[in-house]
Amino acid sequence: MNIQGTVIDYSLRLAEHFREAEPVFSRLSSGLLNQGRKKALAEFVRQGIPGRKNENYKYTNLQPSFAHDFDWIHRRDGADFRLTDAFKCDVPQMDTHLMVLLNGWYHSFQPKSGSQSGGWLNGSLEQVSREHPELLQKYYGKLADGGEDPMTALNTLFATDGFVVHIPAGIKLEHPLQVINILQAPASSFVTQRNLVIVEPGAEVKLIICDHTLNLNHYVSNSVTEVFIGEGASADFYTIQNQHNNTTSVHSAYFHLGRDSRLTTQTITLHGGLVRNNLNVILDGENGEANLYGMAFMDKRQHVDNFVRVEHNKPNCRSNQHFKNVLDDESSGAFSGRIHVQRDAQKTNAYQRNNNLLLTDKALMQTKPQLIIEADDVKCSHGATIGQIDEEALFYLRTRGIPEKQARLTLMNAFSYEVVRQITVKPLRDRISELVDKRLRGDVGRCHDCAYHCEC
Amino acid sequence: MEGKEILNGINLEIKAGEVHAIMGPNGSGKSTLANVLAGKDGYEITAGEVTYMGEDLLVQAPEDRARKGIFLSFQYPVEIPGVPMVSFLKTAVNEHRKFRGDKPLSAGEFLKLMREKKKLVELDTELTNRSVNEGFSGGEKKKNEIFQMALLEPKLSILDETDSGLDIDALKIVAHGVNALKSPETSTIVVTHYQRLLDYIVPDRVHVLYKGRIVRSAGKELALELEEKGYDWIKKDNANQP
Numbered sequence: 001m002n003i004q005g006t007v008i009d010y011s012l013r014l015a016e017h018f019r020e021a022e023p024v025f026s027r028l029s030s031g032l033l034n035q036g037r038k039k040a041l042a043e044f045v046r047q048g049i050p051g052r053k054n055e056n057y058k059y060t061n062l063q064p065s066f067a068h069d070f071d072w073i074h075r076r077d078g079a080d081f082r083l084t085d086a087f088k089c090d091v092p093q094m095d096t097h098l099m100v101l102l103n104g105w106y107h108s109f110q111p112k113s114g115s116q117s118g119g120w121l122n123g124s125l126e127q128v129s130r131e132h133p134e135l136l137q138k139y140y141g142k143l144a145d146g147g148e149d150p151m152t153a154l155n156t157l158f159a160t161d162g163f164v165v166h167i168p169a170g171i172k173l174e175h176p177l178q179v180i181n182i183l184q185a186p187a188s189s190f191v192t193q194r195n196l197v198i199v200e201p202g203a204e205v206k207l208i209i210c211d212h213t214l215n216l217n218h219y220v221s222n223s224v225t226e227v228f229i230g231e232g233a234s235a236d237f238y239t240i241q242n243q244h245n246n247t248t249s250v251h252s253a254y255f256h257l258g259r260d261s262r263l264t265t266q267t268i269t270l271h272g273g274l275v276r277n278n279l280n281v282i283l284d285g286e287n288g289e290a291n292l293y294g295m296a297f298m299d300k301r302q303h304v305d306n307f308v309r310v311e312h313n314k315p316n317c318r319s320n321q322h323f324k325n326v327l328d329d330e331s332s333g334a335f336s337g338r339i340h341v342q343r344d345a346q347k348t349n350a351y352q353r354n355n356n357l358l359l360t361d362k363a364l365m366q367t368k369p370q371l372i373i374e375a376d377d378v379k380c381s382h383g384a385t386i387g388q389i390d391e392e393a394l395f396y397l398r399t400r401g402i403p404e405k406q407a408r409l410t411l412m413n414a415f416s417y418e419v420v421r422q423i424t425v426k427p428l429r430d431r432i433s434e435l436v437d438k439r440l441r442g443d444v445g446r447c448h449d450c451a452y453h454c455e456c
Numbered sequence: 457m458e459g460k461e462i463l464n465g466i467n468l469e470i471k472a473g474e475v476h477a478i479m480g481p482n483g484s485g486k487s488t489l490a491n492v493l494a495g496k497d498g499y500e501i502t503a504g505e506v507t508y509m510g511e512d513l514l515v516q517a518p519e520d521r522a523r524k525g526i527f528l529s530f531q532y533p534v535e536i537p538g539v540p541m542v543s544f545l546k547t548a549v550n551e552h553r554k555f556r557g558d559k560p561l562s563a564g565e566f567l568k569l570m571r572e573k574k575k576l577v578e579l580d581t582e583l584t585n586r587s588v589n590e591g592f593s594g595g596e597k598k599k600n601e602i603f604q605m606a607l608l609e610p611k612l613s614i615l616d617e618t619d620s621g622l623d624i625d626a627l628k629i630v631a632h633g634v635n636a637l638k639s640p641e642t643s644t645i646v647v648t649h650y651q652r653l654l655d656y657i658v659p660d661r662v663h664v665l666y667k668g669r670i671v672r673s674a675g676k677e678l679a680l681e682l683e684e685k686g687y688d689w690i691k692k693d694n695a696n697q698p
Contacts, residue, residue, distance in 0.1 A: 391497070396534040396588075399494050400548035400604065401522035401555070410547075414538025414587075 010066035011048040011150075015041065017072065018157055025074035029160050030129035032136045033194075040146045040156035047150035056149065059334035059366045060276050060305040065248035068218050070188045074160065076126075078102040083180065095427065096178035096208060097122070103185050104193035104223070105161045112175045120173065121166040125194055128164040135166060139198055143226045143254035149278065151250050155224040159194035162223070165205065166197075169230070172204040176236075176425055179209045181223075183247065188218035195223065201230035201258070206238070206425060211251075211272075213243040220248045231258040231285060237265040238428060240435075245273040245300065252278035259285030259314075266423055267306065268432055269296035270439050275304045283310070283317040283345075294323035295419040297439045298331035298363075305334040312345040312375075321352040324419050326412055326440070327363035338370040339380060346375050352382040357389065357415055412440045463488055465669035466504070470612070473640040477654055477679060478647045480665035481687040486647045487531055489665070490616040493645075494528035495521050508612070523555035525611030529601040529618050536588040544588050545570065549607055573606040577633045594621035602633040609637075614645045619653035631656030651683035666694055 018041060026034045049066050050057035083100050098110040099122060106124030121128070129136050146153030163179060183191060199205055213219060221243075229235050235255075243249055249272055255263055269275050281290045296304040310319045325333040335354045356365045369382040389411055397407035416436050423429040463485045470476050480486050492499050493506065495518035506513040513521060536544075549569070550560040561569065570584065577599040589597050598618055605613055615634065619627055634644065634657050646657055654662075654676065662678040663670045666687075671694050672678065682690075 390534075390536075392534045393536045395494075395496055395518060396530065396536070397539075397544070398518040399522050399528050399530075400544070400608065401519050401551040402544075402547055403519050403551070404517065406547070406551075407519075410539055410544075411536070414536060417538040 009048070010063065011045065014049075014066070014154065015045055021072060021074055025158075025160055028075065029126065030133070030136075032129050032133055032140060033125075033159055036141050036156050040153045043146040043153035044150050044157055047153065050150055054150070056307065056336075057276075059332075059336075060274070060303065062151070062248065062250070062274075062276070065220050065274060068188060068220075070190045070218065070220065071185065072158075073103045073105070073185060073189055073191060074158075076105045076161065078105070078107055081107060081182075081184070083108070096176045099163055099177065099179045101163060101179065101181045101193065103183060103189065104181075104191040104221070106163055115175060118171060118173075119168060120171055121164070122177070123164055125162045125164050125196065126160060128196075132166075135164070135198065136196070139196060139226065139228055141226075143228075143256055143280070143282075144224050144252065149252065151222055151276075151278075152224055152252050155192055155194060155222050155252070158192040159224070160192070162194040162196070162225075164196045165207070167199045167203040167205050167233075169200040170202040171200075173206065176206040176208050176428070179207065181209065181211045182214055183212065183219045183221060183243065184214040185217060185219075189220075191219060191221040191223075193221070193223035195225040197225065197227040197235070199227070199229045199233040199235050202232045203230070204234045206236040208238045208425070208428060209240070211239070211241045211243055211249065213247050216244060216246065218246045219243070220250075222250045223252070225251070225253045227253065227255045227263075229255065229257045229261045229263055232260045233258070234262045235264075236424065237263070238423065238425070239265070239267045239277075240270065240432070241268065241272050241275055242270045243272040243275075245302065247272055248274040250276045250278070253280065255279075255281045255290070257281065257283050257285065257288040257290060260287045261285065262289045264291045264422070264424070265293065266419070267294040267296075268420075268436075269294075269298070269304050270435060271297070271302070272304070273302060275302075277304075277306045279306070279308045281308075281310045281319065282313060283319065284313045286314045286316045288314070288317045290317075290319045291422070292319070292321045292323075293419045293422050295416050295436070296323075296325045296333060297328075297416075297436070298325065298333060299328035300331060301329070302331045303333070304331075306336075308335075308337045310337075310339050310350065312339070312341040312348045312350060314342075315344060315346045315348070317345065318349040319351070321354075322419060322422075323354045324415065325356045325365060326359065326415065327356065327365060328359040330360070330362045332364040332366075334366040334368075335384070336368045336370065337382065338372065339382070340372045341375050341378050341380065343374040346377045348375060348378040348380070350378070350380045354384040355415075356384075356386045357412065358386060359389070409437070409440055413437055416440075463492070463668040466665075467670065468663065470643045470645065472611075472643055474661070475638070475644045475646060475657060475659045477659035477662045477676075478645060478665055479649070479651075479662060479679065479682060481691070482649070484665045485668040486649075486665055487616055488668075490528060490531075490614045490645070490647050493614055494518055494526060519551070522608070522610075523552055527605050527608055527610030527613045529598075529605060529613065529615045531617040531620060533589050533592075533597040533601055535590050535592075537590050539588045541584045541586055541588055542567075542570070545584075545604065545607060548604070552608055569607065573603060576606050576636060577602045578629055579603050595623065595626035598622055598630055599626065599633075602630050606633065606637055611641065612643045612645070613637075614647065616647045617649065618646070619648055619650060627653065628656060651679040654679045664690055666690055669694075
């Protein structure tokens with residue numbers, strides 16, 4: 001008997017496509033973006049598409065996501081795309097400056113009506129790389145290390161566009177900046193998006209990033225965002241993920257914090273096939289503060305993985321991680337949180353919590369805290385829980401006449417609220433609370449491609 | 457408790473307007489009885505029946521029992537972080553109203569009702585701005601139970617060790633609340649270990665529960681006798697019971 005097997009290595013297919021397509025798409029791209037590609041190719045080929053053998057992707061095997069045939073989107077399109085057509089029923093009125101990206105490409109900008117433009121910059125990566133090469137020279141690729149993560153290498157390999165936000169020193173943006181990322185391609189597609197955010201010393205910005213899919217094609221979306229927060233600056237990052245079940249979404253965010261600066265991130269995963277969020281935070285100046293929150297709701301066979309690393313490089317910094325998951329049906333979740341306190345990062349306060357609610361016997365959660373402490377005068381703690389709905393609380397509510405279904409919903413909302421209440425933009429907090437409630441009722445599932453889309 | 461028989465041999469008839477006290481030593485099954493009446497999961501009823509207003513009670517879900525007028529005041533009220541008191545209470549009241557076919561109360565109407573009922577047990581307004589029972593002291597939790605009773609206007613109230621953890625002032629307030637809610641249409645079961653509460657909520661009948669059985673029933677004087685002699689004589693009298 002003769003058995004023949006072929007191991008299909010999709011990473012070779014990607015490298016092959018790069019060699020074919022690069023001469024074309026790099027001509028449209030600036031030298032600044034092109035110069036990193038050679039190194040990225042080597043890094044990607046060396047590591048391959050992450051599977052179970054990659055320790056950092058132990059609980060999230062990305063290889064099956066790449067088995068699908070997909071198109072590449074190497075040029076800007078969408079001249080006839082109108083946001084108002086896509087959001088027919090209910091355009092979110094968040095009182096924000098609005099950036100729209102279509103399939104990873106910067107599409108349009110709509111400033112908050114009546115607001116001053118105020119000397120800050122936003123635009124497409126491609127355009128900024130030509131008009132302000134000094135910004136990219138200074139910042140591009142300085143945090144995102146493809147040698148550590150093949151998905152980041154893959155991003156650098158194909159990066160052509162995304163958004164850039166630059167807030168000069170001392171400018172405090174009054175209104176949040178909302179980014180709507182839309183996936184809507186004529187066929188199943190691989191989407192690369194590369195973003196850069198620079199918040200200069202003393203500046204302040206709040207970013208709201210919403211990920212949507214507007215049709216049912218398969219997508220693999222691989223985005224990288226590098227964020228520099230200067231001395232005494234402040235940045236809020238809210239990410240709301242709402243994509244359909246045939247979407248694989250890998251988002252890697254890299255944050256660098258200077259002295260006395262502050263960062264808050266909130267990652268709300270309402271819906272998605274496979275979602276992997278990498279959050280890398282470097283506290284690189286004294287008295288910096290990073291608060292990282294996450295809340296995910298998964299059902300069917302969905303999967304979410306929040307992978308967090310916080311580097312305490314300097315003394316007197318604070319970091320706080322709190323991630324929660326509600327897992328229904330056969331969904332699965334993973335959380336890895338690493339806190340690394342360097343030798344001279346004395347007086348560090350670093351906390352980490354991961355709480356999970358499993359609604360069925362088949363839902364699965366993997367949680368992995370990691371503390372590496374090289375300094376001797378620090379306060380660090382971590383804790384993880386995996387549990388079911390509190391039956392005592394459920395009974396208490398029911399004895400007051402509240403029907404079981406409603407009581408369960410109330411308790412799940414309460415579980416989520418601990419994270420959601422940390423959102424400081426009140427209209428956004430109210431909106432998210434509402435979406436969370438809808439999600440828990442199963443409404444977002446039915447109207448699966450976009451929570452804003454229809455009130456159905 | 458898995459496989460353990462907790463209650464066996466309880467015959468009780470409670471008429472409208474009556475107050476019955478259930479007393480007994482620790483572990484006699486008092487709280488189990490209260491929980492079974494309210495519909496808590498985890499107990500298997502192997503024999504017997506409970507008829508409430510002509511209907512079989514034991515087949516009904518806890519929320520249905522509640523809306524038909526059964527109220528359990530918990531021995532250990534549950535803290536539920538993230539569920540605001542006001543929305544919890546409003547939902548509960550409106551579920552009761554819906555069941556009766558009444559229109560739900562508006563936010564304004566509900567707040568007015570809440571203000572009125574809060575006075576009854578002198579509940580601090582600050583507490584109703586919190587999550588359900590979160591950070592409440594033992595006494596505040598018990599007051600909160602009676603406050604909920606006042607809002608929901610039950611027909612049969614089961615007070616499970618409402619006196620435990622209360623100082624004498626709080627005990628008086630809670631008892632005053634219960635008495636004020638009494639009417640010829642309502643009945644009360646007071647489950648207690650001590651006679652003290654019965655000085656303030658005077659029972660029509662007192663039953664002694666021991667090893668899951670009612671071993672003695674009499675008028676209110678039985679409570680005083682127990683206070684004086686303790687439970688030992690009951691235990692001795694029933695030493696031969698399984």
